[in-house]
Amino acid sequence: MRRIVIAGAGMAGGRTAVELRRRGFTGEITMVGAEAHRPYDRPPLSKAVLTGRIDDTTLPFDLDGVEVLTGRRATALRPGTVETDAGPLEHDGLVIATGADPVTLPGDGPVRVLRTIDDAHGLRSALRPGLRLVIVGAGWIGAEVATTAAAIGAEVTVVEAADSPLRAALGPVVGARTIAWYARAGVTLRLGTAVERTTADGLVLAGGEVLPADEILIGIGARPSVGWLAGSGLALERGVVADERLAASWEGVDGPPVVAVGDCAAWWSRRYGRRLRVEHWDTAQQSPSVGAATLLGGDEGDAAVYDPVPYFWSEQFGWMVQFAGMSGVEGDALVWRGDPDAPRPADGSRPVGWSAGWFAPDGHLRGMVTVGRPMDMVAARRLMMAGGGIDPTRFADVAVTMKELVAAG
Ligand SMILES: Cc1cc2nc3c(=O)[nH]c(=O)nc-3n(C[C@H](O)[C@H](O)[C@H](O)COP(=O)(O)OP(=O)(O)OC[C@H]3O[C@@H](n4cnc5c(N)ncnc54)[C@H](O)[C@@H]3O)c2cc1C
Structure with a gap:
């Protein structure tokens, strides 16, 4: 060659x-x-x-x-x-x-996408306190941009067609556990809201309502x-x-x-x-x-042979979110590890975080999401690469480390 x-x-x-x-x-x-x-x-x-x-x-x-x-x-x-x-x-x-390439929406509104470094610099220079920013899509990118824009003081609205954020990746039950993060950050989240098109004045929603916007960011996939x-x-x-x-x-x-x-x-x-x-x-x-x-x-x-367990991370609303494997396979059991609704400690100390695992009927761990628990993810990825299983009852107990669980088999 x-x-x-x-x-x-x-x-x-x-x-x-x-x-x-x-x-x-x-x-x-x-x-x-x-x-x-x-x-x-x-x-x-x-x-x-x-x-x-x-x-x-x-x-x-x-x-x-x-x-x-x-x-x-x-x-x-x-x-x-x-x-x-x-x-x-x-x-x-x-x-x-x-x-x-990012997917966009029909219409003639001044929309942005976020795929390239030029897109990122352009969006960064547009962000300012009071900016009415409408983000279409409560996926990974929508959530990350909402986090930053809200911290800068923009008025952020996220419009999502599904009934929860991150639905495609994590399914509706786990995705719904992130809804509260939006309100806490001062971001308006409109779920179950389809968008028809963009115009110079904002976003036209299915049904005709116009959502005014100074900037529109489309984050609906690629x-x-x-x-x-x-x-x-x-x-x-x-x-x-x-x-x-x-x-x-x-x-x-x-x-x-x-x-x-x-x-x-x-x-x-x-x-x-x-x-x-x-x-x-x-x-x-x-x-x-x-x-x-x-x-x-x-x-x-x-x-x-390229044979990975797919892996992804995201940083949103103060959380490190990591996901590996597959979720939402019919017949799998979803098991929580830690309490997704536990309030953040009032003294500002580090929250314990939580995880959730999808267990196949034969007991092997098919997928896992961790929120603020990176060590759970390290052990889970190793386990999933090996195709192994762990006891779902002990998995639910955050007092037992994932490393211990995996070692116990
Ligand atoms: C804003 C953003 C945040 C992300 N955050 C995360 C994250 O937190 N965690 C995570 O796991 N993943 C994340 N990702 C995803 C990750 O970055 C991508 O999976 C990765 O960049 C893919 O790399 P690639 O080289 O395959 O494709 P790309 O990075 O898309 O590179 C392809 C290149 O090919 C060029 N190209 C396209 N067509 C042609 C053509 N016809 N001729 C010549 N050149 C062409 C494109 O312009 C581009 O430069 C993020 C992606 C984006 C956009």
């Missing part, structure tokens, strides 16, 4: 370049990214960048000897050639790492950025279809090896027996090592 092209210069694209070199690839690597920036980290955008604590999240990747074309977009793919707005890039190996691959012959299905080693497949055409990594990859999960596409930092961080090994054709056996 002489030349590898990487489409997408985010975390997953940048990490793959580093991994290719680490694995001894000495040929040419060209990375093409639509943004004007070299690879940077996104999680701080809705946290430290928005609060003004940091400005720059450039990742410390060693990309010496990698040609990085910033501000250039891949527009189409033919077997062996990526068409870009800077001309064709021929290759004999391709990495697809084009991530995801879609894989794979439009440029239409008609290429690569299998696409809500992302780039990839096998458990992250190899993409050509349909009816012969082409060079292609792998997909990060947010845009819809890979076959050996663990869950189905296709997954997971828009989490951990995926962008971990999948490139497997993608690089697959592209270079090494024989590392099962070590080169």
